[in-house]
Amino acid sequence: METHNQEQTTSSAQQTFQDSRNKMLSGSAWMTAGSIMSRILGAIYVIPWVTWFGAYSTQANALFAKGYNLYSMFLTIATAGIPSAMSKLVGHYNGLDQYIVSKRVYHAGMYVSAAMGVICAIIMAFGANILADGDANVVPVVRSLAWAVLIIPPMSITRGFLQGYNWMAPSAMSQFIEQLFRVIYMLVATFLIMKIQKGSWVVAVTQSTFAAFIGALGAIMVLTYSYMRHSREMKQLEREGNNNRDISSFDLIVKIIYQSIPFIIVESGIVIYQLIDQYTFNRIMHWFGNYTNYQLNAVYALFSFNANKLYMIIISFATALAVTAIPLLATARAQRDQESMRRQIENALMMFYFVMIPATLGVEAVASQLYTVFYRYDAAGITVLQFATFVSIPMGMYTVVAAMMQGISENRRMIKYLFIGVVVKFILQVPCIWLLEGLGPLLATGLSMFGLNYLVIHSFNMEFGLHFNDMAKATNQILAYSLIMFVGVKALMMLFGLFISPYARHAAFFTLVVGVAFGVAIFTYLALRYRLADSILGAPLDSLRQRLHMHN
Known part of the structure; x- marks a missing residue:
């Protein structure tokens, strides 16, 4: 009898984990799709956008990056980390079947986020001269972004609330619509200003950044519709749940603020690194040579905008995983x-x-x-992108491990590790820029984030005893198959290079499409053939292998 009960308990635990894994896979699929589509849109617009700026394109890229770095920081402060805190708290109370408390958390979070949005928008509008750090062109850009900071916090709160229920589709769709509206507005505005009116490139950049406000309006419409669509289901859960009415609204607001402050700091991690580069790169470069601001802006644009737009597509995969992990871990905790x-x-x-x-x-x-497809051929820019791509691995891992640390409520420890990482970044910034100039900030970021990630994973291992030996086989397979894919695609690109000019955009686009398809085919075949995908996704994929005529 005892053995039978133990078997039932084990079976129940396995089923619970499988359900959690399925939720993570489903949520990750939606968030990855939304995030990737948004990132792709956010990268594709660069092709016509850069072309229409012509000779001003590099300076426009640098100005856009400076404005958006400040915007990202204020947006994180304005939302007060509440979307992720909201997702975590809603997942926590839903795990206790206290759905009415979850709804009250949402309402309290809306009050806090609305107030923070107003405060941060006012600071951006009236403090733009100080934030510009002596660059007059940055002032109108920062002020144009204040409008988006005003309305995005309530939108983000709603996203976090729906994610707490593990409804990831509305968030994914709203991300895509937000990006679509933003890109359409900025392209139309830029074309009218630069090509029709022959106007100022600074005005064109300002309108391009104001597009964030237009995109937010589109996302709000999607989320409002999704909330109303799920309202009946939420009311049913509230009626059937075990609801605790002893928690006051004030207590919930305090709890939200308490939970959100660490999220502000941790979610600002990558932005903090970018702001360190923005405010130190030019100054440090002046120490080691006589460079003009035009030259330094051109180099800054290569790693802060050009490469950033492309490697952030990769990091968006990690972000999708991070968002999905928080409510699941909070529920388990x-x-x-x-x-x-x-x-x-x-x-x-x-x-x-x-x-x-x-x-x-x-x-x-x-x-x-x-x-070449996105910007035109530039040997220096390609070198920066190749270097930055490897740096994206520790940056992407940071988003995942930081989210998991918050999911298990280790906020103070995560803040301590981030503080160590930022200190290391400051220490490495000068010698790295001295050694590698434009690649220096990327190297300093990569090394400090590598150390930060090690501290977090070591912490997980000490607390939970991670089974690294069990993970080793699959990890080695991933690395081996990825290297095989890399060699195959690189060889194909070199072969194309013998017959096709590397400088033409149309030729580069053709070889890019073929190369991506070839690489995906190689990795997919190896992952299916040797059942790597089965072990990662937790389900047999025999039917897919049969459709692809692969022998088991």
Whole structure:
């Protein structure tokens, strides 16, 4: 009898984990699709946008990057980390069947985020001269972005609330619509100003950044529709749930703020690194040579905008995983399921490796063609992209491990690790720029984030006893298949280079499409043939193998 009960318990635990894994896979699929489509749109617009700026394109890229770095920081502060905190708290209370409390958390979060949006928008509008750091062109750009900071916090809160229910589709769709509206507005505005009116490139950049406000309006429409569509289901859960009415609205607001402050700091991690580059790069470069601001802006644009737009597509995979992991881990923690938390951490890490490593090596193999399609051929720009692509691995891992640390409520420890990482970044910034100039900021970021990630994963191992030996086989397979894919695609690109000019955009686009398809085919075949995909996704894929006429 006892043995039978143990078997039932084990079976129930396995089923619970499988359900969690399925939710993560489903959520990751939606968030990855939305994030990737948004990133692709956010990269594709660059092709006509840069072309219409003509000789001003490099300066426009640098100005856009400076404005958006400040915008990202204020947006993180304005949302006060509440979307992720909201997702975590809603997942926590839903795990306890306290759905009415989840709804009250949402309402309290809306009040806080609306107030923060107003405060941050006012600071951006009236403090733009100070934030511009002596660059007058940055002032109108920062002010144009204040409008987006005003309305995005409530939108982000709604996203976090729906994610807490593991409804990832509305967030994914709203991300795509937000990006679509933004890109359409900025392209139309830029074309009218630069090509029709022959106007100022600074005005064109200002309108391009104001497009963030237009995009946010589109996302709000999608989320409002999704909220109304799920309202009946939420009311049913609230009626059937075990609802705790003892928690006051004030207590919920305090709890949201308490939970969100660490999210502000941790989610700002990558932006903090970018702002360090923005405010130190020119100054440090002046120490080591007589460069004009025009020259330094051109170099700054290569790593802060040009390469950033492309490698952030890869990082968006990691971001999708991070968003999905928070509510699942919060639910497991609320249920005090230590084994489930360990398995979910391992599963998230393996999914990260499965996506990030082949994507990184794939971009590395077609870097020349990719850069030429988006910006035009530039040997320096291609070199920066190739270097930045490898840096995207520790940056992407940061988004995943930081989210998981917050999911298990280790906020203070994560802040401590981020502080160490930022200190290391500051220490390495000067010697790295002295050694590698334009590649220096990327190297300093990569090294410091590598150390930061090690501290976090070591912490996971100490607390949960991660099964690295069990993960080793799949990890080695991912690396081996990715390297095989890289060699195959690189060889194909070199072969094309013998017959096709590397300088023409149309030729680069053709070889890029063929190279990407070839790389995806190689990795997919190897992952299916040797059942790597089965072990990562947690389900047999025999039917897919049969459709592809692959022998088991």
